[in-house]
Amino acid sequence: MLTAVVTYGSNGPEVLLSASEGEEGHSSEYTYADCSIIPEGKEPSEKIESLEECDPGPSPIMPEAKELYWGASSFVLFALLMRFFLYPRLRRSMDARYDSIRGAHAEADQARSEAQAEVAAYEAALAEVKAEAAARIEEARATLEQERSTQLAEANARISSARDAAAAEAAAAHEAIRGDIGSAAASVASRTVELAIGRAPDAAAVSSAVEGSMTSGATR
C-alpha cells in the first residue's frame, strides 16, 4: 500500500510516496491474472496498480458508441432500402396478383351468373316443353278415348246387328227344320195310320194333328 508524505520545505510542498512494509517500491501484488477478465493484449503476469485496471467488460446498461453506430447505420440503410426499393417491389407484385385474383373472381362470378341464367332459361324452356308435351299427351289421350268409344260403339252395333241376323237366321233355320220335321212326322204318321186302318188318312188332319202336337210339345 502506498503512503503519501507531504512536507513543506524551502521550495514549497514536497510529496514523497513510500510503500508499506512488504511492498517493493511502487509495485503491487496484483497482476492481470487476478482480474476476472484479462484485458485484450495484456499478459496475465503483468503487474497492475489495482484491480480497477482490469477491463470489466462493457457496462450492461450504458450503450456503447460502436454498437450504436453500427446498429443505427444498419437499420437506417435497411429501412431506406425497404422504403424505396424492397417493399414497393414486393407490394406491386402482390397488388398485381391480388388484382388478377380479384379479376378472375369477377370473371368467375360473371360466368356463374351467366351459367345460372342459362340454366334458368333452359329450365324454363324445359318446363314449357314439358307442359306442351303433357297437353299434347292429354289431347292425344282424349282423342284416343273418343275414338275408342266411337269404335267400341260401332263394334257393339256391329255385334248387335250380327247377333240379330244370326238369331233371325237361326229362327228361320229352326222354322225350316220344324217344317221338315212336321212333314216327315206327318208322312210317318199317315203311313202308320194307313198301315193300321188300311186306308190313307186325311193329309190335312194328320198335318194339323202333327202341327198341334209339335206346338203343344214346344210350349209344354
Next chain:
Amino acid sequence: MFALEFPPINEILRWSDLFPSFNKIAIITVAAALIGSLIFLLAGNADGSKAPKGVRNFAEAIVEFIEGQIIMPTMGRDGLGWTPFLLSIFSFIYLCNVPGIIPVLQMPATARMAIPLFLSLLVWVVFIGVGFKHQGLGYLKNSLFPPGVPGPLYILVTPIEFISTFLVRPFSLTVRLFANMLAGHILLVTFALLTKELVQGGNIALVPVGILPFFMLVFLTAFEVLVAFLQAYIFTILAAVYIGGAAHPEH
C-alpha cells in the same frame, strides 16, 4: 458443499472486436440488415403472378401480418403508408433477437442498450414529428391538455401526460425490449453454466442432476424463440399505436 461461481454480467457481454469498433453486436446488426434485405430482395425477384412459396411466401406473410395485425387495428387504412417503416422495425428487431438462440452467436443484439435505445428514440422522433405534421402546434395542446378534463385537474393531468407521452414512452420502449432480451440471455447462460458444472464438475453423483438444468435450458431456448417474436411484435405495435395516436388524436 456445492458452489457455483457465476460470472459478472459484464463478462457475459464481453467479446473480442473483429477489428476496432466492430464487435459481435455490430456483426449481428449488420447481418440482420443484410438478411432482412436479402429476404425481401429474393421475395421481390420471385414470380409474383403465381401462388407464393418459399421465401416469397415468408416475406408476404410478414407483410400481411404487419398490415393486418398491427397497422389496421391501431392506425386503420390510413396507416398503410407506414408499412415499410414498421416492417423494417419488426424485421430488424426480430433478426436481432433471434441470434440469442443461434449457436456460436448466442447473443441477441437487442440485449445491449444501443439498438433498443436508437429504435426507441427514432420512434419517439417519428411520432412527435407526425403529431406536429398532422395537428401543428395543436398536437402539444391535445397531448398535454386532453379535452373533457375539468380545468383544475389540468394541474395534475398535464405533467402526467407530458411525462407519460414525451419521456416515459421512449424509456419504456427501450427498457422493455432490452431488459427482456438481456434477462433471457442471462437465463440461458445460467442454466448452461449450471448444466456444464454439474456434468463436468468431476462429481459423478451430480451428473444425473445435470439433466434437470439441461431440460430447463432446452425449454428456455424454445421459450426464447417465442420471446424473440413477441418482443419484436410488442415494440412494433406500440410504435404503430404511438404514430397512429399522434396522427389521429380522436382515436
